[in-house]
Amino acid sequence: MKEKLASFESKIAGKKVNLKQQEKRFSLLLLVPVLIFFALMNILPTIWMLGLSFYDYTLTSSKGATFVGGENFKAFLANQQLAQSVTRTFVFLLLAITAQTALGILIGVLFWRNDKMPGRRLALTLFFTPMVVTPIATALFWKLILDPTFGVANYFLESLGIAKTDFLTNSTLAFPTLIVVDTWMWTPFMALMTLAALGSVPKAELEAASIDRLSIRQQITTVIWPHAKFILMLGILLRSIDAFKTMDLTYIMTNGGPGDRTELIALSLYRFAFKSFKLGYSSAVSVFLLFVAIALTAIYLFVLNARKKMEA
Amino acid sequence: MSPATLVMKPSRKKAPIRLITLGCWSVSILFFLPIAWIIASALKPKGSVLDLPPKFIFIPTFENIIGAFKFSNTLQYFINSAIYSFVSVFLAIFVAFLAAYSFSRFKPAGTDFLMFLLLSTRFVPAAAFVIPFFQLFNLLQLKDSFLGLIIFYTMFSIPFSVWILKGFMDGVSTKFDETGLVYGASRWHIMFKVVLPQVRPGLVAAFIFNIIFVWNEFLFNFQLGGLKTYGIPVALFTSITKGGQVDWSFVASIGTLYVLPLAIVIFFFQKYLLVGLTFGTVRGEV
Numbered sequence: 001m002k003e004k005l006a007s008f009e010s011k012i013a014g015k016k017v018n019l020k021q022q023e024k025r026f027s028l029l030l031l032v033p034v035l036i037f038f039a040l041m042n043i044l045p046t047i048w049m050l051g052l053s054f055y056d057y058t059l060t061s062s063k064g065a066t067f068v069g070g071e072n073f074k075a076f077l078a079n080q081q082l083a084q085s086v087t088r089t090f091v092f093l094l095l096a097i098t099a100q101t102a103l104g105i106l107i108g109v110l111f112w113r114n115d116k117m118p119g120r121r122l123a124l125t126l127f128f129t130p131m132v133v134t135p136i137a138t139a140l141f142w143k144l145i146l147d148p149t150f151g152v153a154n155y156f157l158e159s160l161g162i163a164k165t166d167f168l169t170n171s172t173l174a175f176p177t178l179i180v181v182d183t184w185m186w187t188p189f190m191a192l193m194t195l196a197a198l199g200s201v202p203k204a205e206l207e208a209a210s211i212d213r214l215s216i217r218q219q220i221t222t223v224i225w226p227h228a229k230f231i232l233m234l235g236i237l238l239r240s241i242d243a244f245k246t247m248d249l250t251y252i253m254t255n256g257g258p259g260d261r262t263e264l265i266a267l268s269l270y271r272f273a274f275k276s277f278k279l280g281y282s283s284a285v286s287v288f289l290l291f292v293a294i295a296l297t298a299i300y301l302f303v304l305n306a307r308k309k310m311e312a
Numbered sequence: 313m314s315p316a317t318l319v320m321k322p323s324r325k326k327a328p329i330r331l332i333t334l335g336c337w338s339v340s341i342l343f344f345l346p347i348a349w350i351i352a353s354a355l356k357p358k359g360s361v362l363d364l365p366p367k368f369i370f371i372p373t374f375e376n377i378i379g380a381f382k383f384s385n386t387l388q389y390f391i392n393s394a395i396y397s398f399v400s401v402f403l404a405i406f407v408a409f410l411a412a413y414s415f416s417r418f419k420p421a422g423t424d425f426l427m428f429l430l431l432s433t434r435f436v437p438a439a440a441f442v443i444p445f446f447q448l449f450n451l452l453q454l455k456d457s458f459l460g461l462i463i464f465y466t467m468f469s470i471p472f473s474v475w476i477l478k479g480f481m482d483g484v485s486t487k488f489d490e491t492g493l494v495y496g497a498s499r500w501h502i503m504f505k506v507v508l509p510q511v512r513p514g515l516v517a518a519f520i521f522n523i524i525f526v527w528n529e530f531l532f533n534f535q536l537g538g539l540k541t542y543g544i545p546v547a548l549f550t551s552i553t554k555g556g557q558v559d560w561s562f563v564a565s566i567g568t569l570y571v572l573p574l575a576i577v578i579f580f581f582q583k584y585l586l587v588g589l590t591f592g593t594v595r596g597e598v
Contacts, residue, residue, distance in 0.1 A: 192585060
């Protein structure tokens with residue numbers, strides 16, 4: 001009897017192991033297609049990029065790729081113009097995102113306070129549309145609006161008694177104009193995140209706060225902010241990542257000009273690669289941007305996990 | 313409470329609400345004005361787009377929009393964009409669904425790391441990756457081919473799809489899977505017949521937003537494609553950079569045809585906007 005039981009037990013145990021193995025195999029099988037795509041379209045290009053960054057390779061020159069070690073990185077670090085592009089990108093990011101966040105919170109709160117307004121869905125559709133328009137189209141639209149001779153913006157300025165200006169070639173106005181257009185595009189996004197952030201505050205806590213007659217300031221600091229801060233931070237992070245990638249917009253609107261007033265890092269990189277065809281050198285810049293992206297992703301996930309922990 | 317305050321209360325509360333409504337509508341219209349101006353420009357009779365002073369009242373005409381299709385390959389570009397959007401996104405969501413199920417249910421070693429890598433690929437500036445892709449496509453002779461671009465856009469859509477679907481699947485209790493197994497259902501059956509119906513909102517969001525992202529993608533289409541395989545953003549781009557006088561009626565017409573589907577999608581799928589634009593990392597009501 002005892003023996004039988006023992007053999008039975010071992011049988012069950014064996015089956016368990018078997019099942020475990022089967023499950024493991026199945027779980028990996030499910031991942032195969034995504035992993036193939038990932039290896040083919042992400043890992044391979046990344047390795048290629050890393051490799052290329054150690055070579056001197058210019059597409060238009062007749063000599064092939066020659067190994068130069070860290071020369072590209074040295075040249076990149078020594079390049080004043082690129083350093084300026086990076087700084088300019090951060091200034092752009094800081095100013096644009098501050099404006100978008102401030103406006104976004106304001107508008108988000110307006111829409112939040114008014115969740116039963118007539119035609120809310122249509123109003124939000126009109127409001128949200130700018131952020132899903134591709135930057136190429138945005139740039140074109142604003143070029144037509146800001147045109148120095150026949151643009152409608154200048155028409156209004158003129159009727160207010162302000163002289164016609166070419167916003168996009170004026171060396172003091174080009175950069176602020178770019179920020180204004182970016183703010184037009186992305187304020188809706190920050191408003192959306194504000195709405196989500198406010199929506200993440202438990203209704204019961206809000207009601208309790210208003211029953212306890214907390215002042216608006218107290219409500220914000222003790223009830224709303226502890227919940228809302230995560231989503232708001234995620235929004236700001238996503239915007240930072242996106243602002244860092246800005247290229248299409250400047251490419252069409254100003255092409256980095258006048259001079260290099262609106263030259264952001266992604267556009268510099270594009271030019272190195274496809275105007276001067278310095279592939280080795282631009283790969284080194286790409287590697288730098290890749291590291292920035294990985295760092296930003298890590299911060300993003302850190303905030304995301306902090307939120308999960310708090311909710312759990 | 314005195315009768316006076318009882319009477320006062322509703323009117324005092326209503327007034328600011330009306331004001332806020334007015335504010336909301338003003339903001340919305342203000343933000344939409346630039347797009348409305350483009351649509352208006354497309355509907356103006358040819359030749360009056362650049363009129364000074366600008367015309368605000370005019371008899372709309374569709375001659376520009378119809379005319380845009382007669383010009384070069386406009387129709388082809390729209391069809392191309394639609395092909396990439398639908399074929400690639402469908403493929404991406406299918407394989408992402410399998411992977412998301414595995415990540416969510418079995419949590420194989422390295423799940424967190426892979427999820428991290430997947431997200432980071434969407435955070436790298438496109439210009440950084442365009443060089444290796446450009447060379448790779450040349451080497452494999454995939455340049456200006458539908459196959460190449462469909463593969464590219466499938467890859468492009470996978471990270472976001474995995475994130476969004478895993479998020480939704482984590483919200484479905486594993487009890488469903490266990491019950492299914494007890495009753496002798498296969499894993500495939502559980503995945504497609506039990507779990508899939510419950511993550512339908514995630515599928516819809518993934519579908520809609522990947523289509524928007526692919527519909528909007530410019531740089532890779534421009535560098536990896538060619539005259540045969542360009543999409544709408546490239547068509548918009550070349551319409552202004554081809555030199556000579558810019559035909560603004562044409563640009564506005566293509567712009568209008570490009571932007572209207574987006575506005576309609578936002579109207580009907582507004583509740584997915586949040587999860588869509590945060591790559592599936594944030595969910596909630598708006």
